[in-house]
Structures are given as C-alpha cells and as structure tokens.
Amino acid sequence: MMSMTSKLALAKRRSGLTSAELSHRSGVPLSTVNKILSGQTTHPAPQSLERLCQALDISMGYLLDDSIPDELFLSAQCEGNGLHYLSEQEWELIRDYGVLTVQGRQMVDALLEMLLALSPLPLPTGRRRLLLCLQPAAQGHRGALMDSFDFGVLDVPADPITERADFAVLLTDGSITPVYTPGTMLAVKRGEVATNQLGFFLLNRELFPRKLSRSAGRTKLVAINVSYKDIPVQPEDELTCMGAILGAVRDYIRLPKGSTPADFLYSQRLKL
Incomplete structure (x- = not known):
C-alpha cells in the first residue's frame, strides 16, 4: 500500500x-x-x-x-x-452508464446479469464452455439495430476458435457470403481488426459484418458479396469496431430462453 x-x-x-x-x-x-x-x-x-x-x-x-x-x-x-x-x-x-438511454441501461443491466452468471465458465464434463450470444432482432436503415439485440447463452465445444472468442453473433445477412452464410453463428474477439480481416462494425448504431478499408483518406466497409454495396464512412459518422470474426461456432447448444447459465450447469450435474 x-x-x-x-x-x-x-x-x-x-x-x-x-x-x-x-x-x-x-x-x-x-x-x-x-x-x-x-x-x-x-x-x-x-x-x-x-x-x-x-x-x-x-x-x-x-x-x-x-x-x-x-x-x-x-x-x-x-x-x-x-x-x-x-x-x-x-x-x-x-x-x-449515466448517459445511456433507458433502453440502453436495460440492455446493459441484462448483459451484466448474464455475464455475472457466466462466471463459472467450465462445464463439469468434457472440454466445453459457455459463450454469450448476440442475435439481431430488428433491421435499421441498412444494418441490424444495435439497440434491439437479443442476448442468449451458448454451450459450445472448447476449440481453438471458441477458446479465443469473447462472444458470438448470429449472422443475419448475406454481405459476407460465400465465406459465411446467413444463419451462421460467428465467434468474435473484441478489439480492432487486422488488414483484410472480417469483423463486426457499428456504424451510427447499426451493425455490419464487413472488412474495413482505408485508402487515400477514404474509409469504407467492404462487403464480400458483390450484390451488397460497400458503405462509405463519412467524417461525421460514428464508427466502432465490435471485434474480429474468428470463425463459425459449430455444434453449439442454445440455452433455453429465460434460463440462466447456473440452471444449465445444475442440469448437467444431474446427468452425471
């Protein structure tokens, strides 16, 4: 001291x-x-x-x-x-927290409660872990509205992808097809993305899976699917990188809605 x-x-x-x-x-x-x-x-x-x-x-x-x-x-x-x-x-x-909207505080409260319940991550048998999941619930002007996300918990195999992941996001559009198709659960690592690496980006509170391109003083979010237009980022826009996409989450089990990770862990122990 x-x-x-x-x-x-x-x-x-x-x-x-x-x-x-x-x-x-x-x-x-x-x-x-x-x-x-x-x-x-x-x-x-x-x-x-x-x-x-x-x-x-x-x-x-x-x-x-x-x-x-x-x-x-x-x-x-x-x-x-x-x-x-x-x-x-x-x-x-x-x-x-003090400057958030009422809806924003409710989201933070729900997320915090879930993260606290996720503290005992290892399951009692096998190499598995619990992973927070974000699922877009409403569409904005061009991307998914961040304010309308549903939160859940996944029981996933502990592999090189999920062990590095901080959370998972359900892909709901085809902008990065054919690398990942809609409906794929993607593992995400918080932080900035490397050059030509896929990530999830918040642009003016809308979520986009894209690559970030910066050249000649211009910034844009680049889609892999040619049927999706790239999105230019203007100086007045609010752009945040949620994290890098590590890969698809395979063989996951979604915890029933309304249950907690503690409920799930207890049910697994009863099976032993």
Missing part, C-alpha cells in the same frame, strides 16, 4: 499539474507543497491537505487510509451503501 506522500505524488502526476500549478490551484504555498510532496513535512496541516485534495480531485479518506490501494483514487457516495472507492476505469463505466 502507498503512503500519504506517495498517493499525493501519484495524484499530482495523474493531474498533469506542476508543483507551481498545484500551489496556485490549491492556494497552498509552493514551499509547503514541495515539503509535503518530498516527505519533509510528515504531519501537514489538515487545511493544507484538504485544499490539495480538492485541487487534485481526491478524497481525504483515500489520502490518509493506507489500506486503500492507490488505483482506487476516486470515491462515490452511494445512498444506503456508504462510501466506495473506484478506479478510473470503474468511474468511466459509471459515467458512460
């Missing part, structure tokens, strides 16, 4: 402030700031610490409690549950 001095120095580095800028923002004399940061002053005045905390956007509790890990430098007061310390990543998740 880190000391008060170390946490102050870390918070200062994260803020990007110089000692002089921190002094100006907090109102604490520069000589006092330097003595505290260097450890020369071992028992700073509470008023000085409070001003430094305000300037660095950290809490006094975080600063003075050596048992709180250094990465949990943000705090949030939750009604009925007291004060919680958060990492920067946790705070970003909370911030993003």
Whole structure:
C-alpha cells in the first residue's frame, strides 16, 4: 500500500499539474507543497491537505487510509451503501452508464446479469464452455439495430476458435457470403481488426459484418458479396469496431430462453 506522500505524488502526476500549478490551484504555498510532496513535512496541516485534495480531485479518506490501494483514487457516495472507492476505469463505466438511454441501461443491466452468471465458465464434463450470444432482432436503415439485440447463452465445444472468442453473433445477412452464410453463428474477439480481416462494425448504431478499408483518406466497409454495396464512412459518422470474426461456432447448444447459465450447469450435474 502507498503512503500519504506517495498517493499525493501519484495524484499530482495523474493531474498533469506542476508543483507551481498545484500551489496556485490549491492556494497552498509552493514551499509547503514541495515539503509535503518530498516527505519533509510528515504531519501537514489538515487545511493544507484538504485544499490539495480538492485541487487534485481526491478524497481525504483515500489520502490518509493506507489500506486503500492507490488505483482506487476516486470515491462515490452511494445512498444506503456508504462510501466506495473506484478506479478510473470503474468511474468511466459509471459515467458512460449515466448517459445511456433507458433502453440502453436495460440492455446493459441484462448483459451484466448474464455475464455475472457466466462466471463459472467450465462445464463439469468434457472440454466445453459457455459463450454469450448476440442475435439481431430488428433491421435499421441498412444494418441490424444495435439497440434491439437479443442476448442468449451458448454451450459450445472448447476449440481453438471458441477458446479465443469473447462472444458470438448470429449472422443475419448475406454481405459476407460465400465465406459465411446467413444463419451462421460467428465467434468474435473484441478489439480492432487486422488488414483484410472480417469483423463486426457499428456504424451510427447499426451493425455490419464487413472488412474495413482505408485508402487515400477514404474509409469504407467492404462487403464480400458483390450484390451488397460497400458503405462509405463519412467524417461525421460514428464508427466502432465490435471485434474480429474468428470463425463459425459449430455444434453449439442454445440455452433455453429465460434460463440462466447456473440452471444449465445444475442440469448437467444431474446427468452425471
């Protein structure tokens, strides 16, 4: 665990402030700031610490409690549950959740519940795993609407494709035929795609299985099926890569709708 001095120095580095800028923002004399940061002053005045905390956007509790890990430098007061310390990543998740629509929050809640239930991934017998599945439920102007996806769980063989996959997506159009045909369950790995690699892309909240092409300052989503037009991406468009397509998922079993992975695991144990 880190000391008060170390946490102050870390918070200062994260803020990007110089000692002089921190002094100006907090109102604490520069000589006092330097003595505290260097450890020369071992028992700073509470008023000085409070001003430094305000300037660095950290809490006094975080600063003075050596048992709180250094990465949990943000705090949030939750009604009925007291004060919680958060990492920067946790705070970003909370911030993003706050700007979602009601429908978006419902999707995140359902997805989170399913992911939590998926925590015991290995099945009791055989080399199999459970994999989150996304299935488009409504069509937008050109692609599947991301806001209307249904979520499910697949029991899949653990092979080189599914072991690398983060989730699966049911292919509903023919844009990448003949490589993969509609109705194929595709394993997807989160992250950016390599050159000429197939992936799933969100363009203005619509989902497209395509290749991403960038040349001569132009970006477009390229279809393999020549009967589908390539989609130019304009500077004002919102483009996100959901992940790279690893291959088809074979011999999968779809868990009954409404059941949880825990229900499925229990049913498998009953068969032993």
